[in-house]
Amino acid sequence: xxxxxxxxxxxxxxVTFIQSAYDKVFGWQGxxxxxxxxxxxxxxxxxxxxxxxxxxxxxELITGVLTLVGCVQILINGERTYGxxxxxxxxxxxxxxxxxxxxxxxxxxxxxxxxxxxxxVLAVYWLT
Numbered sequence: 001x002x003x004x005x006x007x008x009x010x011x012x013x014x015v016t017f018i019q020s021a022y023d024k025v026f027g028w029q030g031x032x033x034x035x036x037x038x039x040x041x042x043x044x045x046x047x048x049x050x051x052x053x054x055x056x057x058x059x060e061l062i063t064g065v066l067t068l069v070g071c072v073q074i075l076i077n078g079e080r081t082y083g084x085x086x087x088x089x090x091x092x093x094x095x096x097x098x099x100x101x102x103x104x105x106x107x108x109x110x111x112x113x114x115x116x117x118x119x120x121v122l123a124v125y126w127l128t
Contacts, residue, residue, distance in 0.1 A: 003074045003078070003080075005122075005126060006074060006080070006083060006123065006126045006127055007071050007074055007075070009087075009119045009120075009122060009123040009126070010067045010068075010070050010071045010074075010083050010086060010087070010123060011067075011071055012119055013063065013064075013067045013086065013087065013090045013119065013120060013123065014064050014067040014068040014071065014086075016116065017060040017061075017063040017064035017067065017090065017093065018060075018061075018064035018068070020060050021057055021060040021061045021064055024053065024056070024057045024060070025057065028053075031053060032049055032050055032053060035049045035052075035053060036049050038104055038106070039052075039100070039103070039104050041104070041105075042103045042104055044103060045100065045103060045104075052100070055096070056093070056096060056097065056100075059089065059092065059093040059096060060093060062089055063086060063089040063090050063093050065086075066082050066083075066085050066086030066089055067082075067083065067086030067087070067089075067090065068086075069082040069086070070082035070083025070084070070085070070086045070087075070127075071083065080127045083123070083127045084124065084127040084128065086123075087120055087123035087124040087127055088124055090120035090123065091117065091120045091121060091124060094113055094116055094117045094120055095117075097113050098110055098113045098114065098117070101113060
């Protein structure tokens with residue numbers, strides 16, 4: 001298999017984003033309350049937490065579906081289109097999350113997101 005690394009990274013990203021979206025859907029109110037306190041000192045997000053969370057949820061769902069479909073597509077016919085778009089959406093989603101952490105001055109949270117960004121960028125590179 002010449003696509004093993006790509007498939008493994010896509011599975012990693014799919015699990016990451018599908019699980020995160022699942023948590024947001026089934027723990028919406030708890031997430032909103034926690035994020036309101038997390039972003040209380042930011043002018044941009046403090047009054048827009050539900051909308052921002054909704055945007056992130058949609059991005060995570062799109063990302064999760066694209067990366068999962070991308071894995072299947074590679075396995076079935078060797079095509080990389082969905083995987084590539086899933087990897088790109090992973091990067092976009094992570095940049096949005098990073099922006100939020102930086103606005104909240106949560107540098108440890110931002111560092112964690114940067115760690116996830118590395119395999120996402122690798123996936124973009126491998127699937128180009």
